[in-house]
Amino acid sequence: PRKVFSGIQPTGSLHLGNYLGAVRKWLQMQEQNSSDSITICIVDMHSITMPHNPPMLRDNIFTMAATLLACGIDPAKCTLFVQSAVLEHSELNWILSSLTTMPRLAQLPQFKEKSRQVRDVPLGLYVYPVLQAADIMLYKATHVPVGIDQLQHIQLAQHLARNFNGRYGELFPVCTPVIEQDDGSRVLSLRDVSKKMSKSDPNPKGTINLADSPEQIKEKIKKAVTDFTSDISYDPNTRPGVSNLVNIHAHVTNSSIATVVEEAKTLDTGRYKERVADAVIEHLRPIREQIDRHMANRKELSYMLEMGADRARQVAQQTMLEVKQRLGLGTYC
Ligand code: TYM
Secondary structure (H helix, E strand, O other), X not given: OOEEEEEEOOOOOOXXXXXXXXXXXXXXXXXXXXXXXXXXXXXXXXXXXXXXXXXXXXXXXXXXHHHHHHHOOOOOOEEEEEHHHOOHHHHHHHHHOOOOOHHHHHOOHHHHHXXXXXXXXXXXXXXXXXXXXXXXXXXXXXXXXXXXXXXXXXXXXXXXXXXXXXXXXXXXXXXXXXXXXXXXXXXXXXXXXXXXXXXXXXXXXXXXXXXXXXXXXXXXXXXXXOOOOOOOOOOOOXXXXXXXXXXXXXXXXXXXXXXXXXXXXXXXXHHHHHHHHHHHHHHHHHHHHHHHHHHOOHHHHHHHHHHHHHHHHHHHHHHHHHHHHXXXXXXXX
């Protein structure tokens, strides 16, 4: 049986990129094999590595939990919890930080990109991927379903697991990233196809949030950048804008790229955008309703997350006992 772990930042509401790149995979895994253990973490400690607003962070944690439930994450089948509730994440982060080097962290693309956005780079931003490795390793995860943008971070986790095992004896599995082969693993911004769809996109019109109203979705897709060719074809290299829409369309209708392109044969991009918008709205409608339902009851959400944290803590504490023993920390006899 696999031990699956993944995380998501509560930076803003869940968007179509997160959904198609990661959350759908989690749902598939949840339904596939009941002997797998699946742990999903709302990584609030990662979200403080960039300047943030505390009341907003707290709201976003609840919104994220409500949204994940609305998508179909089932707390009876998965352990869903908030990172800061399990202290061992920080503890293992510290231990792992002595097992990698500064040059290795400095060359990671996400660090390079984010550090450009602030004048003085916080240490937390630098250590970010080590904390991510701690997340994965605490649960001895074997499989980590993510979008392609996380690949280098997962590779760092592999490196840390190997390094730990090499120095202190075999303890951690070297995890496998589970990344969609098709383009679901990289949904692009609707406004700038050189970027992935992202919560931190300065242009919010490039990102479709799961909680967006039908009008907002229509508007955003209508204004999505395409090119000067009016028919519909799929070629991410030469026609990234249209291909991004085709990709989204195929995913939300559960069809293949070829089918979607074939069915759009008679449409120009303007009409096609309407069709894509309708399909996205249809797909997201029940999710949006469920988000509202879950948001109406914060107490229940909070209780559910506490239960998740209790379960996560048991695994994390056991791992930390083993880690400390291996390192000669503390006074265990
Ligand atoms: P985050 O919160 O940025 O994104 C959550 C998941 O969504 C995927 N994703 C995308 N996939 C396709 N197209 C996009 N435009 C797109 N944008 C985001 C991400 O690849 C990710 O799978 N560092 C992580 C959170 C994290 C984590 C972990 C993940 C912390 N600890 C341990 C896995 C394991 C992050 O910032 O993801």
